[in-house]
Amino acid sequence: MRNISDLIEQYLKQMLQESSEGAVEIQRNELADRFSCVPSQINYVISTRFTLEKGYVVESKRGGGGYIRIQRVDLPALKAIHTHIHQTIGTSMEQLAAEGLIYQLEEAGIIDKREASLLRAAVSRDVIAVKLPLRDELRARLLKAMLIALLARP
Incomplete structure (x- = not known):
């Protein structure tokens, strides 16, 4: 059986594939509620599986209307x-x-x-x-x- 980190990663990758912009904006607490986990689990997945070395740019805005934006960086032709x-x-x-x-x-x-x-x-x-x-x-x-x-x- 896959662990919660794998499920969150797959969910985010699917969202990225379906996005016309190649980017998604998520709210950490909403995603944590969806997967019944603590928000720090979301942070862990994003910080370890969506890195620049792996082809992603992550931007976060803290505060009441805060979000996390994940964008896929395509390799050159x-x-x-x-x-x-x-x-x-x-x-x-x-x-x-x-x-x-x-x-x-x-x-x-x-x-x-x-x-x-x-x-x-x-x-x-x-x-x-x-x-x-x-x-x-x-x-x-x-x-x-x-x-x-x-x-x-x-």
Whole structure:
């Protein structure tokens, strides 16, 4: 059975898909009532599953008429992906940022689930078992090379 965080995430993603603007505005308390959970659960889902690394921009306004706005950030067109990869990855990349980029590419359908799993495994700190900052530099080089090879496929 799926947990409440998964259900909230799926609900929000469905709302985003149905939105003509690619953005949704929600009230945290209303969403918490809908899922019979505490408002901090909504905060947790949004802060961990709707991050910039995963392709979302979150804006919140506090107060009586406050809201949380979630907007999907689309990846550039496929022909511009190489440039996007070089700009996003740079010469060094932390594991969390690498996983976020992999997630974004998978969500956009540019890589499949299996490719995403292989990429995550290859750039893991457990696999690249060297000290920082060399580990982040190796991760960036590996991820760039693997993504360019995957995107060059017919």
